Every structure is written in structure tokens, then in C-alpha cells.
Amino acid sequence: MLRRKLSGASRRTLSTAIRPRRSALYLPGSNARALEKAKSLPCDVLLLDCEDAVAPDNKELAREQIAGALRAGGYGRRELVVRTNSLDTPWGVADLRAAAAAGADAVLLPKVEDVSMVQRAFAALEGAPTAIWVMVETPLGVLRAESLAASPLVGCLVAGTNDLAADLRCDGAWAERAALLPSLAQMVLAARAHGKVALDGVHIDLADDAGLAASCDQGRRLGFDGKSLIHPKTIAAANAAFTPSADEVARARAVIAAFDAAAAAGSALAVLDGKLVEELHVRASRRLIAVAEACAES
Numbered sequence: 001m002l003r004r005k006l007s008g009a010s011r012r013t014l015s016t017a018i019r020p021r022r023s024a025l026y027l028p029g030s031n032a033r034a035l036e037k038a039k040s041l042p043c044d045v046l047l048l049d050c051e052d053a054v055a056p057d058n059k060e061l062a063r064e065q066i067a068g069a070l071r072a073g074g075y076g077r078r079e080l081v082v083r084t085n086s087l088d089t090p091w092g093v094a095d096l097r098a099a100a101a102a103g104a105d106a107v108l109l110p111k112v113e114d115v116s117m118v119q120r121a122f123a124a125l126e127g128a129p130t131a132i133w134v135m136v137e138t139p140l141g142v143l144r145a146e147s148l149a150a151s152p153l154v155g156c157l158v159a160g161t162n163d164l165a166a167d168l169r170c171d172g173a174w175a176e177r178a179a180l181l182p183s184l185a186q187m188v189l190a191a192r193a194h195g196k197v198a199l200d201g202v203h204i205d206l207a208d209d210a211g212l213a214a215s216c217d218q219g220r221r222l223g224f225d226g227k228s229l230i231h232p233k234t235i236a237a238a239n240a241a242f243t244p245s246a247d248e249v250a251r252a253r254a255v256i257a258a259f260d261a262a263a264a265a266g267s268a269l270a271v272l273d274g275k276l277v278e279e280l281h282v283r284a285s286r287r288l289i290a291v292a293e294a295c296a297e298s
Contacts, residue, residue: 018290020044020298021079021226022242023235024158024199028053029062029082035069038078043235044298045079045199047228050095051086051110059091063098070102077298081133083108087117093124100128108133108158113140118153131155137163137201142183145190157191158228159184161201173205176218188223200224206231216241244292252285 024045027034030053038046048069054062066082082104084095099107109121112134121132132153136145137160148154161180165172170179177184184200191198200219203212212234219227220241227238244252255272259282262270270277 018287018294019079020242020291020295021156021197021199022295023238024081024226024228025232025235026053026083026202026228026230029066030054030058032065035065037232039074039076041232041235042239043078043229043232044226044239045081046075047081047083047108048104049083050091051083059085063091063095067098067102070099070104079105081106081108083110083135084121086110087120087124096121096124097126097128100125100130104130106131106133106155108135110135111137111141111160111163112148113138113144115144115147115151115153118148118151122153133158135160136187137161138167139164139183142186145187146193149190149194149196154196156197156199157187158199159187159201159224162204164201173211176214181222184219184222184224192223197225198223200227202228202230203234204230206233209237212237213241239295243295244288249289249292252288255281255285 021044023043024047025038025041025043026047026049027038029035029048029050035048048066050059050062050066070080070082080103082095082099084099084107085091086109087093087096096107107121107125107130109117109132112118118132118134133156134148134154135158136142136148141148142164145157149157161172161177161184164183165180168179168183172180180201188198190196200215200222203215205211216227216238226242229235229238255277258270258272259277259279262268262277268279
């Protein structure tokens with residue numbers, strides 16, 4: 001978790017220890033029944049929402065119910081993240097402080113376009129050891145994704161594809177999200193350059209199971225760590241897509257074994273099934289196995 005004063009190695013990046021973030025489900029904080037049901041859902045991350053999913057008249061209720069749910073506990077290993085209202089609204093600062101005081105793992109800031117927004121949130125947290133995640137959901141946010149990811153205050157970039165598609169005046173569902181691919185790829189590039197987590201945007205057509213599966217698969221192939229979701233029925237598809245398969249794990253172990261055997265024989269290269277194996281492949285294989293093990297423990 002983030003500490004008030006950052007120095008040395010801790011200033012360069014937040015902890016990026018591997019933990020499953022395959023499925024990140026948005027839940028409206030104003031819905032007490034949903035907050036209770038979430039304790040039994042098989043998602044890795046709960047995005048407890050004070051913003052888009054909550055009407056203005058229910059903002060304070062949502063904040064109070066989320067804080068109460070966090071204090072009551074019962075969510076097991078799930079990562080608990082509170083999406084706050086913007087700091088430019090009457091509710092934003094109070095959302096941040098309530099989430100931190102109740103023990104949220106992180107706060108998720110909407111429509112972040114500049115590091116100054118993150119710095120304002122950090123100041124408002126007043127030293128609370130709460131991580132800061134950011135929504136990248138505007139054209140300016142995408143263009144500045146690298147500077148956001150570079151900030152030691154930021155732990156995760158979350159794609160807001162619906163808002164982004166609206167601002168771009170594009171069809172976000174066209175031909176496997178073709179119009180959004182440049183923006184999504186830029187977010188992943190920024191996150192990977194600075195060792196941060198990246199979560200893909202939601203799939204809004206709840207009747208389109210095939211499209212959901214394709215979107216999850218595309219997100220994984222792009223390099224995202226997981227996918228944000230808006231309904232419990234979509235959790236299984238995201239978990240399946242972002243969990244390494246048994247065949248992938250077996251292949252990863254074979255890559256490591258082949259490289260180790262080559263190294264023992266004095267070679268820096270190995271060949272497995274006719275394909276060259278280098279140290280970079282071993283690093284990727286070790287990470288894949290670590291992800292699979294983390295998923296198995298969740």
C-alpha cells in the first residue's frame with residue numbers, strides 16, 4: 001500500500017506483487033443488497049461505486065453503505081476498491097476520506113486526465129495508506145496515460161471504454177472494438193512501461209455471451225491483467241479468459257526445463273519443438289506460472 005512519504009525505490013513504483021485481477025465487478029454503493037451478495041461472488045476485485053451507478057440524491061447514502069460494508073468485512077480475498085466521485089464535485093473528497101477510513105484497498109478516480117488530479121487525491125487522503133487507481137476514459141486521459149502510469153502514486157489504469165467511445169464519436173463495439181484498439185494498446189503500453197496494472201473496459205451487451213467471451217479474450221491478448229464488469233453473470237467469462245490454461249502452464253514449465261538443460265550444457269539458448277527459447281521466454285513463463293498459482297489460491 002501507498003505511504004504518505006515516498007523515497008528511494010518506493011518512489012519509483014508501487015508494489016506490483018502478482019495477485020489475480022481477472023474480474024473487477026462494479027457495484028452501486030446505493031444498493032445494499034448488491035453489496036451483501038458480493039461477498040459470495042467469485043470475482044477478484046469489487047469496484048464499489050459512488051459515481052456513475054449512483055444518482056445524485058443517493059451519493060451520500062452510497063458512501064455510507066460502502067463504508068459500512070467495508071468495516072463489516074466478509075469479502076475474503078477480494079480486492080476492495082471504491083470508485084469515488086470527481087474531486088470537482090461536492091462529494092469527491094468525502095468519498096476519498098470515507099473509503100480510506102473504512103479500509104478500502106484502493107480508491108478509483110474517474111476521468112483522470114492529468115497527474116495533478118492524482119496529487120490532489122493523495123493530498124486529500126491525508127496520509128492514509130490507500131492505493132490510488134485511475135480511470136482512463138477520455139481522449140486526453142489516453143494521450144497522458146504514460147505520465148499517469150509513471151506517477152509513483154498510481155497503481156492501476158482502468159479503461160473506461162464507454163465514455164471514451166462517446167468522446168471519440170466512434171462505435172466502441174464495431175468489429176471487435178477496432179476503433180478503440182489504438183487507445184487500449186496505448187494504455188497497456190503505458191502500464192507495462194512503468195510496472196503498473198491495467199484493466200480492460202466493460203462489455204455492456206449482457207445478452208451477447210459470444211461477444212463477451214471475444215472481448216475478454218481480446219483484452220488478454222492485448223496484455224490487460226483483467227476486465228472490469230457490470231454484472232455478476234459475466235464473472236465466469238472473465239475469470240476463464242484471464243486464467244492461464246493447463247496447457248499454457250505445461251508449456252511454460254517445458255520452456256523453463258529446456259532452457260535450464262541448455263544452460264547446464266553451457267548454452268544461452270535452447271530449442272523446444274523447433275522454436276528458439278531465450279531468457280526472455282523463461283521470464284514470461286515464470287510469470288505465467290505465478291499468475292496461474294495466484295488464480296488457484298483465490
